[in-house]
Structures are given as C-alpha cells and as structure tokens.
Amino acid sequence: MLEETKVKTLDKVVVRFSGDSGDGMQLVGNIFTNVSAGIGNEVSTFPDYPAEIRAPQGSLGGVSGFQVSVGKCVHTPGDQCDVLVAMNAAALKQNARYVKHGGVIIIDIDSFKEADLKKALYTTSDPIKELGITAQVLEVPITTMTKAALESSGLDNKSILKCRNFFALGLVCWLFDRPMESVLRFLKNKFAKKPAIYEANAKVLQAGHDYGHNIHAGVSTYRIESESARPGVYTDINGNTATAWGLIMASEKSGRPLFLGSYPITPATDILHELAKRKDLGVKAVQMEDEIAGVCSAIGASFAGNLAVTSTSGPGLALKSEGIGLAVIAELPLVVIDVQRGGPSTGLPTKTEQTDLLQALYGRNGESPVCVVAPASPTDCFTMAFEAARIAMEHMTPVILLSDAFIGNGSSAWRIPEADEYPEIKPPYLPQERIDAGGWRPYERRQDNKVRYWAIPGTEGAAHRLGGLEKDYNTGAISTDPLNHEKMVYTRSEKIARIAHDIPALELLGDADADILLTGWGGTYGHLRTAVVELQQQGKKVAFTHFRYINPLPANTAELLGRFKKVVVAELNTGQFADYLQGKFPNVKIERINKVQGQPFLVKEITDGLLQIMNQD
Amino acid sequence: MDTQQYTPANYKSDQPVRWCPGCGDHAILNSLHKAMAAVGVPPHKTAVISGIGCSSRLPYYMNTYGFHTIHGRAAAIATGFKVANPEMTVWQISGDGDGLAIGGNHFIHAVRRNIDINMLLLNNKIYGLTKGQYSPTSDRGFISKSSPYGTTEDPFIPAELVFGARGNFFARTIDVELGVSQEVLTAAALHKGTSVVELLQNCVIYNNGIHNFITDRENRADRTIHLEHGKKMLFGKELNRGLVQNGFLLKAVEIGKDGYTMDDVLVHDAHTPSNFLHQQLAMMDGHELPLAIGVIRDVAAPSYNEEVDRQVKEVRAKKGFDSLRSMILAGETWEVK
Known part of the structure; x- marks a missing residue:
C-alpha cells in the first residue's frame, strides 16, 4: 500500500x-x-x-x-x-x-x-x-x-x-x-x-x-534523514533537568553535598522537582516559605560547607537581591538559577525572554559584582550549571545562571557523559598548615586570584565570624575605615574580573573574513547559528560568536569584536547585552536585532534583520 | 565524642563588646557563654547566626562559627545551615523587630518545620539600632519616634505565635534573672527541634524600664513565677502563692487562704503534648497572674533535619544509585554505536 x-x-x-x-x-x-x-x-x-x-x-x-x-x-x-x-x-x-x-x-x-x-x-x-x-x-x-x-x-x-x-x-x-x-x-x-x-x-x-x-x-x-551521532549512551533531556543534573555532577566532582533552597515559580519549578527526587543521590532540596528564604537557606548551607543553590525566575531574583549581596560581601559560593520569563512583574510566566540580564548584573545595592553565565541550549544547561557551581566554589562568589523558559522546557537528545569527562572541582579549603601556623583571618586571600579560603564549620581551629558589615582587609573585623572600604570594593571586583582567566575563550564560527559578526548570548544560540548557516547557503559572508560567559566576559572578547566592521547583537529584550557590550567596548560598532514577544526568535527574523543591516552599506 | 571540658571563656571572642553600658544584652551574653559551657558542645561545633539589630551583633562576641546576616533572615539562614551540616549545634539570635516584623514569616515557618535550632528572641519592645521606633511587641498606645501619638495596633505576644505555629519548645527569661537564663538556655540546647527562648531585655537608651512592672525587685517575686517541670507552680517572696485550676482557666491563690491547700496547686508538666495549659501559662502577663519564666513547653517531636536525613538514608538504600551516571542509566536511554 x-x-x-x-x-x-x-x-x-x-x-x-x-x-x-x-x-x-x-x-x-x-x-x-x-x-x-x-x-x-x-x-x-x-x-x-x-x-x-x-x-x-x-x-x-x-x-x-x-x-x-x-x-x-x-x-x-x-x-x-x-x-x-x-x-x-x-x-x-x-x-x-x-x-x-x-x-x-x-x-x-x-x-x-x-x-x-x-x-x-x-x-x-x-x-x-x-x-x-x-x-x-x-x-x-x-x-x-x-x-x-x-x-x-x-x-x-x-x-x-x-x-x-x-x-x-x-x-x-x-x-x-x-x-x-x-x-x-x-x-x-x-x-x-x-x-x-x-x-x-x-x-x-x-x-x-x-x-x-x-x-x-x-x-x-x-x-x-538522520546523521550518525557521536557514539555513546543517550537520553532525552530538557534544560531544567539538565541544570539539576549539572549541579549534581558538580557536587560529585567537588565532594561537597548539594543543597537547594527554593520556592516554586514558573518556569523554574522543575529544577526543584528534579532535585527533590534526587534524595536518592543524597541531594537535600528544601522548599522554603518564600523566595527570600530560598536564597537565605542556601547562603546558610554555603556557610555550612555545602554546594548551595537557589532556583527561581525573574520576580524571585528581584526578591533574592539582598541575599545575593550578603553572599557577595561574605564571599561565599552560591549558585542562583534564573529561568527567565516575560516581565516586568508577573508578566508572562510561561513565556520566554532574556530581560533579566541587567537585573542579574546590577540588581543589588552597593558595588556588588557577581559572575553571570548563560547556557546556550537545553543540553548546555548541564555544562553551564556545572560551570556555575565550579566557578562559585573555586572563586568563592555568587554565580547567576541565566537560563530561560525556552531552553528550560525545551529538550534535545543528550549523550550521557562518562565519569571522567568533567574536571575535579577544587574549592580553596583553608589548609591545615595555615590553621596550625596560627593567626588566620577569614578574609585572608590568595594573591593570584584574590580568592579567600573556605573554612568548613566543624573544623577545629578555624572558627570565624562572617557578616554583612564591611570587614577589615587584614583582620576581618568590622571596619568603617574609608580607605579600607574602597580597597575591599576593588578587591571584590578584581576577584570577579580574574575569573576571565579561568573560562574558555570565545569561539569564532562562520566566515572569519566577513565584515559582520552576529552575536548573542544564552538560549538564542540555536536560532542564531541556524541563521548564519542559512545566510552562508545564500552566499552571504557572516561570522558568528556566542556568549555563555557574561561577567566576566571571555578574555579575547575585545580582540575578537574588534576584528569586525559591525557587530550585530540579537537578543530577546530591548538591547540589554548590546548596551553592556557597547559600554565596555565603545569603539565597536554595534547593531541590534531585538524581539520582546515572549516567544523565541524565528530564524527568519534574524536572517531578515541581518540582510537589512548588510544592505545599509 | 569530645570529652574535653569547656569553660565560658572558651566561647568568648577577642572582640570588644560594643553594646551600651547597662544594656540587658551583656547579661544575656554571659548567660549564653555559661549555658554553652554547661552543655559542652565544642566551640568549633557551634554556629551562632543572627539577623540585624543591636542583639544581632552577638555572633561577633562568640568564639564559635558565626554569621551576622541581613535583616529578618536569620531563621532562614540558620535553617539552611542546619539541614546542610546537621553535626553543628545552631543558635539563632534575633530581636523583636528582626524576628517578628521583617522576619516574621521565617520565624513561624522555622517553628512549624521544627528545625533543630535554638532561637533566642531578645525582646526589648523597641527598635534600638534605628534609634527608637515601636516594634511589633510594643503595647497598644506606646509612644515612640514613629508613633508620636501612640500606636494604634496590638502587639504580638511571641509565645502565642510559637503555639500558633505548633511549636514544641518555649521558654522565657528576663535579662536580670541570670540563673533562670542559664537554665532555659541549657534546656533549649538539649531540646531536639526548634527551641524558642524569649529573653525580656532592657534597652537602657530608648526604652529604659519597659519591663519594670515585672522586674522591679520590690514586686518581682509576686509578678513572676519560675516554672520547672515536675514542680508545684508556686510564687511570691515566701513561695506561699500558687496557681490552681479554675474551670478551664488558671487562678492565683494564697496557700491556706479561702480553703486552698498545697494539694490544690498545679504541678508543671512541660512535656505534655497538649499545649492548652502551656498556652495559658505563657499568656500570663504579671497583672492578674504572674508572668511565667522558665521552660513552659518542652515536648519531643521529630525535627525537620533528622527527618530529611532519615529519608535520604531510606531512599538511597532502596534505590542504590552510586552516582549521577548510574541514576541516569537506570532511566530511558538508547545507545549509538
């Protein structure tokens, strides 16, 4: 028939x-x-x-x-x-x-x-x-x-x-x-x-x-048609599950127990669901009474020596701001997951957007820099959740992971990594020799990366007090000294900046000799990459790079952007990343493709936008 | 097991104590050092976590692990700490503003969850650090900088909140009652689950004498009653007054008067699961009936963190995964060769 x-x-x-x-x-x-x-x-x-x-x-x-x-x-x-x-x-x-x-x-x-x-x-x-x-x-x-x-x-x-x-x-x-x-x-x-x-x-x-x-x-x-995939064992995975599993991998690779403090919120709740199930791997996921308690319980767990995480979406990130500031000044590792949705306020709870970028970067009182990373696809959520946890623990800082509804709920086939594919995570534990030498103070830091040591409560000889009040650079005691405060502000900022040496460089795809570089960040990767391929098939020259590390930016960012006559930033907001890049690199000519409809890009919207920009010349 | 003996000095940090001279917090700090030494948990196995306010400076004065956090959130931070590291003994320090206003939600939920922490609520019925506004425990009509014509709202009674949140441990003391303070802090430490201790404390600058009605040497014996489990509810300078049952309520009587004998006086049972009588005892305010100090309720119940650990152990034993990879491989997968 x-x-x-x-x-x-x-x-x-x-x-x-x-x-x-x-x-x-x-x-x-x-x-x-x-x-x-x-x-x-x-x-x-x-x-x-x-x-x-x-x-x-x-x-x-x-x-x-x-x-x-x-x-x-x-x-x-x-x-x-x-x-x-x-x-x-x-x-x-x-x-x-x-x-x-x-x-x-x-x-x-x-x-x-x-x-x-x-x-x-x-x-x-x-x-x-x-x-x-x-x-x-x-x-x-x-x-x-x-x-x-x-x-x-x-x-x-x-x-x-x-x-x-x-x-x-x-x-x-x-x-x-x-x-x-x-x-x-x-x-x-x-x-x-x-x-x-x-x-x-x-x-x-x-x-x-x-x-x-x-x-x-x-x-x-x-x-x-199907293409032969890389050999291995595969499973179907959505971004939220991948995020949860990436954190578990980081827990295994660091030896630090995993703690999640969270409060249900669309579209991030599935991370709480998955980690609640993972008591079978020793994970402790606590549904707290509100968003603030979510982040605060995680901060408590971090001080106690766990890999501590809180998961939320935009409105919840707003509520967690003060808590994140505490983790900034206490210099404790903390992973904050924001599965972005349409805003402002309750906005479009089930729809996708990239509108929390500036909130993640700057939405706190005082000078309070944090590391910000963003996964590019559902399966990349695994890698970037692992990275967020690695950076948080190795650099003693809060890290905000900006996922979104599109990749959080979207799924793809994922090759299950072998046990040795991810590196060991090495938190800067306070060395026993340092305790024995006496005189250790909690804000003593390594000079290469400005990271302070992590003394796990229960350790004899390392009892110490942290707090939200500014501390003396040397003694760790409360200090209101003006110059000390400024020194601490710059030290915390420098600590984040130096993470740039510990993350991969930007990769250039497409035509290296093109005049135009298309770029974006986070969950739009698939659409942007497809748009570049389609334009190349039409005989157009276009280069492409994608950001998964937002703060700090990869070390080669200035050099790479500087190679092109125009850099086109496509994002699902009114231009937050474009503004961020423009502020950092005023000499780069930045053009924008924006969409704020609660829906992912269509590839056609990007190709049309790029063609229009190409034709301006 | 650590068998070393500790003295109160082992729990003191080298930081100068910066509370105002005459502040009730000094006495409470001393009582806490003594209680900790009496219980004997080593300083490095102890964490003290506070919010914001005068009393929340306390962790800096402890030679333990300590965390001076943000306004209102100490209970949530202490909860995460205890779940994450249940080997540690956790003390949480809050004032009436920190614990019951900005942190009210975390307070009731920590009590409801029965997380195994010791919550000290230092109640001076005023905001001291912000220089004198009324607090959620200030009496109706109380005049302060933010209520120049008197407040138009009723206060919380901390004990009532604890019982409303189905708390299993509640004790009360007064800053000047050093012996009772040490006794209730020790009992709080030994109780498994959320132990709430209300410490009535005098703010010498902004609310001096707020507790005078009950703390005056002249009247204290008649206006307070020190409750101890298994002992008769007696009070008065000569311990000649007692609490008896009067229908569903309590009544203060004089032994030998109006036909009341020692046999009529109730015996305090802090361990009875029903909180009916505990609540009545805790609500006494020193007027008709004496204000109760001591351990009012101390009932055993499963703590949140113990239950989490039990579940983890059970689920792990049942499913037997040794790694993330083994868990994933047990689900839906396919192989590409």
Whole structure:
C-alpha cells in the first residue's frame, strides 16, 4: 500500500501538536520526541503552554502547544511546522499561522461543531476559509474513532475522551514512519501503574496508525534523514533537568553535598522537582516559605560547607537581591538559577525572554559584582550549571545562571557523559598548615586570584565570624575605615574580573573574513547559528560568536569584536547585552536585532534583520 | 565524642563588646557563654547566626562559627545551615523587630518545620539600632519616634505565635534573672527541634524600664513565677502563692487562704503534648497572674533535619544509585554505536 503514497525525504521536519491544555499535547509531543531521538534523529522541542492550568475548554486562552523538530542539523524547534495537529477549533485558530506553505494540518473534525467555533470566536461557519489556510487539511473524526475503538473497553466516556491524543499520535507516527514498538514502550512506562489506561491508549494509538494506512492516498509521508551521532549512551533531556543534573555532577566532582533552597515559580519549578527526587543521590532540596528564604537557606548551607543553590525566575531574583549581596560581601559560593520569563512583574510566566540580564548584573545595592553565565541550549544547561557551581566554589562568589523558559522546557537528545569527562572541582579549603601556623583571618586571600579560603564549620581551629558589615582587609573585623572600604570594593571586583582567566575563550564560527559578526548570548544560540548557516547557503559572508560567559566576559572578547566592521547583537529584550557590550567596548560598532514577544526568535527574523543591516552599506 | 571540658571563656571572642553600658544584652551574653559551657558542645561545633539589630551583633562576641546576616533572615539562614551540616549545634539570635516584623514569616515557618535550632528572641519592645521606633511587641498606645501619638495596633505576644505555629519548645527569661537564663538556655540546647527562648531585655537608651512592672525587685517575686517541670507552680517572696485550676482557666491563690491547700496547686508538666495549659501559662502577663519564666513547653517531636536525613538514608538504600551516571542509566536511554 505504501507505494501508492508519495514519500518526501527531508533533512528535518517540524511537527506541532496543539489542543486544550487538558488534551495531553505535551505528553504525546514528548513521546514523539523520545521515539525520534531513539532512532537517531536530532531533536529540539518547544513546549508552548498557557499560564492557566485549565482555561475553559475549547477557548483560545486554553490552547497548549508542543513543537518539535526532528532530523539532522537540528538546532531549533523550527520557525514553522510541516505538520500541525489541532485537536479543536481554538487550537487551529491559534496555530494555523505556524504551518509552512505546503504543510499538512490534521484536525479533529468532531471538535468543529457550531458551538466549538463560537467558543473559539470564529465569525463564519468555515474556519479553513476564515483563517485563509492554504495547507492541506486532513479532517479526521478523531473523537468518533476513539470512541469506536474503545466501545467495548468498559471505560466511562470521560476516560475514553482522554485517549484522543493517542489517536493523533498514532496517525503522526504513521506519517513519519516511527517504530510503534518503541512508542508502546514509552506508553507502558508512563502508565505502568494503570494497566487499563495503558491498554486503552495502546488500542487508540494503533487505531490512529491504521487510519493513516487507510487514507494513504490523500497525503504524503516523510522519510527523515538522520546523521550518525557521536557514539555513546543517550537520553532525552530538557534544560531544567539538565541544570539539576549539572549541579549534581558538580557536587560529585567537588565532594561537597548539594543543597537547594527554593520556592516554586514558573518556569523554574522543575529544577526543584528534579532535585527533590534526587534524595536518592543524597541531594537535600528544601522548599522554603518564600523566595527570600530560598536564597537565605542556601547562603546558610554555603556557610555550612555545602554546594548551595537557589532556583527561581525573574520576580524571585528581584526578591533574592539582598541575599545575593550578603553572599557577595561574605564571599561565599552560591549558585542562583534564573529561568527567565516575560516581565516586568508577573508578566508572562510561561513565556520566554532574556530581560533579566541587567537585573542579574546590577540588581543589588552597593558595588556588588557577581559572575553571570548563560547556557546556550537545553543540553548546555548541564555544562553551564556545572560551570556555575565550579566557578562559585573555586572563586568563592555568587554565580547567576541565566537560563530561560525556552531552553528550560525545551529538550534535545543528550549523550550521557562518562565519569571522567568533567574536571575535579577544587574549592580553596583553608589548609591545615595555615590553621596550625596560627593567626588566620577569614578574609585572608590568595594573591593570584584574590580568592579567600573556605573554612568548613566543624573544623577545629578555624572558627570565624562572617557578616554583612564591611570587614577589615587584614583582620576581618568590622571596619568603617574609608580607605579600607574602597580597597575591599576593588578587591571584590578584581576577584570577579580574574575569573576571565579561568573560562574558555570565545569561539569564532562562520566566515572569519566577513565584515559582520552576529552575536548573542544564552538560549538564542540555536536560532542564531541556524541563521548564519542559512545566510552562508545564500552566499552571504557572516561570522558568528556566542556568549555563555557574561561577567566576566571571555578574555579575547575585545580582540575578537574588534576584528569586525559591525557587530550585530540579537537578543530577546530591548538591547540589554548590546548596551553592556557597547559600554565596555565603545569603539565597536554595534547593531541590534531585538524581539520582546515572549516567544523565541524565528530564524527568519534574524536572517531578515541581518540582510537589512548588510544592505545599509 | 569530645570529652574535653569547656569553660565560658572558651566561647568568648577577642572582640570588644560594643553594646551600651547597662544594656540587658551583656547579661544575656554571659548567660549564653555559661549555658554553652554547661552543655559542652565544642566551640568549633557551634554556629551562632543572627539577623540585624543591636542583639544581632552577638555572633561577633562568640568564639564559635558565626554569621551576622541581613535583616529578618536569620531563621532562614540558620535553617539552611542546619539541614546542610546537621553535626553543628545552631543558635539563632534575633530581636523583636528582626524576628517578628521583617522576619516574621521565617520565624513561624522555622517553628512549624521544627528545625533543630535554638532561637533566642531578645525582646526589648523597641527598635534600638534605628534609634527608637515601636516594634511589633510594643503595647497598644506606646509612644515612640514613629508613633508620636501612640500606636494604634496590638502587639504580638511571641509565645502565642510559637503555639500558633505548633511549636514544641518555649521558654522565657528576663535579662536580670541570670540563673533562670542559664537554665532555659541549657534546656533549649538539649531540646531536639526548634527551641524558642524569649529573653525580656532592657534597652537602657530608648526604652529604659519597659519591663519594670515585672522586674522591679520590690514586686518581682509576686509578678513572676519560675516554672520547672515536675514542680508545684508556686510564687511570691515566701513561695506561699500558687496557681490552681479554675474551670478551664488558671487562678492565683494564697496557700491556706479561702480553703486552698498545697494539694490544690498545679504541678508543671512541660512535656505534655497538649499545649492548652502551656498556652495559658505563657499568656500570663504579671497583672492578674504572674508572668511565667522558665521552660513552659518542652515536648519531643521529630525535627525537620533528622527527618530529611532519615529519608535520604531510606531512599538511597532502596534505590542504590552510586552516582549521577548510574541514576541516569537506570532511566530511558538508547545507545549509538
């Protein structure tokens, strides 16, 4: 039968699942992702969900989406999708705009009755025409067929309707030739404790797959190219889980127990969830009474000798400011994770933005420099969380890790590192010989990197007092001496500046002889890199570098930026990093590409922006 | 186990004490040094953590691990410290502003969680370090720089908050009662879980004599009662007055008068789980009934940090992962060759 079907071979395809927030779109999206990664595809996902847990059924506000790109050279979840699944009229209305020209839209035609259209605020009775859809629309009676498949299951109507998402998944799996046994394995794990639900979902999944066979004549199927990945054991990981695991790796590599003090906040809560589970690795995750208590308990844990972390999003970072200042003056290691979301205030809790950069750099009273780093992708969250912890402990300073909703919730396939792939972390413990020599004071520091020693409470002969009041450079006693204060301010600042010698240099990608350098920081890496590749394919010359270390900047920053006539900074805010770079390097000509819509870049927005800047000359 | 004996001097730092002459904090500091020596936890196994305010300077005067932190947050910082390093004995020092105003939320949650720390609440009913504003324990109508016409709000009674947060240890003392102070601080140290000790303390500069009604030598014996577990609730210069039950309430009587005998006088039971009588005892204010000092409630209950350690041990034994890698490999993975 398959030979009658048109087969398209593609490098990568993008699928978007959409429905009510209770329709299980995130679940089927995740399963599709895992199955694809399992057969060697690169994957990149973008869950796009509403802030309301359950908005009214069928309403525009309750639409939840999950977009995934699978194939080779996948760095983003894709600007537009090849296939859209819309479980109801509202989902179609919210998502039709994301479908590529020539793409396919699968709708559950049973959810397009008059009342459904009304709820989704259509003004005519023909939604396809009203939305100006040119893609091929597959009208599938998903609800009817799900009910038919489960007629004799004994399940009640409500439970039966909950299986609709698996009909859609079955159909999509047929379309993309995904191995059904692997789908069933994920399903079985998910519903291990509910065999009846597993049976029902498996049956509906198969029905959806069979349906694909039977309608084959009307639609193309896809064969997706995959590239041979580096050998190793892989798992699918999202940025928040990767962050949590990176911290655990840092705990193992430093020998310091891991402590998390946190308070739930979207979109960072999954870090708390994961670390709470990891009591099985000895992690202590404490849900404190508020954001301030989160950071303060972590500061207490740090003083006590743990690798101490607090996790939050923008509003929580604002509340933690005073606490971070305490860790600055006490010179204690502290990792602060900010999974950025749209602001100001409560803003757009579930949407992504890069608008906390200046808050992270400067949002404290007094001169209080901290180290700021930003992961570039979901899997890079592992590396950069490890780095944040390493720098915090080895340099005795707070480090703010600026993740964001896009990479925190997004996932990709990740090769599980071998035990020896990450370096040992060596905190500057107070040496026993120094204790024995007598006269040690808590702010005594190493001259090379200005780092003070860490005396772990419980150590005999090293009892000492820290505090938020300014201390004497030599004795560590309270001091209000004007010159001493200035010396301490510059010393703390110099300590952070010298971290530049302990981080990797910027890497230059693309055309080294180009006039234009595209750059950005943190979670926009995939889109920026893809934009550069696309422009090069069009014969344009463009160079690219990406910042994961924000403060201090890598040591070669000035030299590298200075090589180009123009530096274009693309970021999801109104220009915070561009301003930061311009302030540090006034002679560099900086241009900007900005977006503040709570959504990640589209690659096209970056290529268009760059072409426009190129054409100015 | 450390068998070395310690003296109060072992807990004193070399820093000059900078409280005002005559401040009640001096006596409290001395009582604390003595209690620590009596309990015998070595200075390097002891941490003293404070917030902001006059009393919060105390860690600088201790030869232990110490942390003078930020306003209101000492309880949260002490909580993290204790969970992270449960081998250490942790003391938290706060004033009435630090602990009950800006730090009120952390105070009640630390008590509710029953984290094993000793919280000292130095209550002088005034903000001293900011030079004389009313505090959350100042009486209604209290005149201060920030309430020139008298406050128009009711104060917290610290004990009531502790019981509201389901606390298991509450004791009270007065700066001038050195013996009682040492006794309750020792009991607080020995109690597993959050031990709250309210220390009524005189601010000689901004609120001099605020506790005079109960601390005056003339009347102190009649206006206070020193409660001790297992002992009769007796007070008065001659110990001839006692507390008896009067319906659901308490009543102060004179032994031998109105038909009351020693047998009628209640025996203090600090260990009974019900906090009904403890609350009544703690709410006595020196007027109708004498203000209670001593250990009012001391009930054993699982502490937060012990429970965390127990869970970690149990889960680790059950799952048996020896590393992050082994945990990840036990989940969904695939191999690329």
